[in-house]
Amino acid sequence: MQDTVLFYPGGSNGEDFDGARAERKAQTRSDLRRVAQQLFADRGFDAVTIASIAAAASVSVQTVFNHFSSKEELFFDGRASWVDGPADAVRFRAAGVPALTALRHHLVEWVPDRVAFEAAPEGRRYTSAVETSSTLSIRERELVHDAERRLSVALADAWEDDGLGAVTSPPSDPAVAARVTAATWLATVRVLVTGERQPGGSTEQRAADVAALTDRLLRGLEG
Structure with a gap:
């Protein structure tokens, strides 16, 4: 019986797979930030909930929390380069x-x-x-x-x-x-x-x- 070989497009050691996964995570984070900051602008920060952000981005609430710990982090993400x-x-x-x-x-x-x-x-x-x-x-x-x-x-x-x-x-x-x-x-x-x-x-x-x-x-x- 032949050994089973896992195939990753573009590479044999999984590096491309890991790279694609990292890109997807970065894209999801970017999308969440964009959606949230638009909601903040349209409705006001205090009126927006994590649940409404998740719904607008078509993801689960847990997905939002996988990338951001709070609404405040979402608000300042990409806007606070002055910290570092x-x-x-x-x-x-x-x-x-x-x-x-x-x-x-x-x-x-x-x-x-x-x-x-x-x-x-x-x-x-x-x-x-x-x-x-x-x-x-x-x-x-x-x-x-x-x-x-x-x-x-x-x-x-x-x-x-x-x-x-x-x-x-x-x-x-x-x-x-x-x-x-x-x-x-x-x-x-x-x-x-x-x-x-x-x-x-x-x-x-x-x-x-x-x-x-x-x-x-x-x-x-x-x-």
Whole structure:
């Protein structure tokens, strides 16, 4: 009797099968996010349930929970790159670039896109939803604290490795200095961006103005 051979299209070791399964999972997650965020926009965040999301996406409630732990996670999914972005800019900076310089470059480049997003219809819906939902407001504050924590860890690690770069020596207590720096720099950017949420005028010009002001203020903090 011949041995039974399992055949996977395109490969003999199951790698293509695993890749296809991962793609399907990613597509399902993307579809759920799209459906949920449209429902949030149409009905309001608090009026939407996980069951209604599942029904609109033609999947089971369990399928939704297999990908997202809560409505809040669905709401912010794909909209919170600012949580990891600053820390990643420090951790993966080019050789020889001081941590704060890399962080400043990242934030200055991020600001125009964020100003443009918040001026667009999707961004205005996002802002309105967060401001009118206590659960979203709480979750956003948690994400802000998470961003600060991740950045402070990345800065402390960088300073322990190669010092500040912009000064003669690293801080005597890198952990404390990193926490203060992360909170100060990210708060500065948040204030500048949220101050430009009012409608009217040229979005492109506002974005450029905020980016220039961000660069000027952060250069002062860096120095």
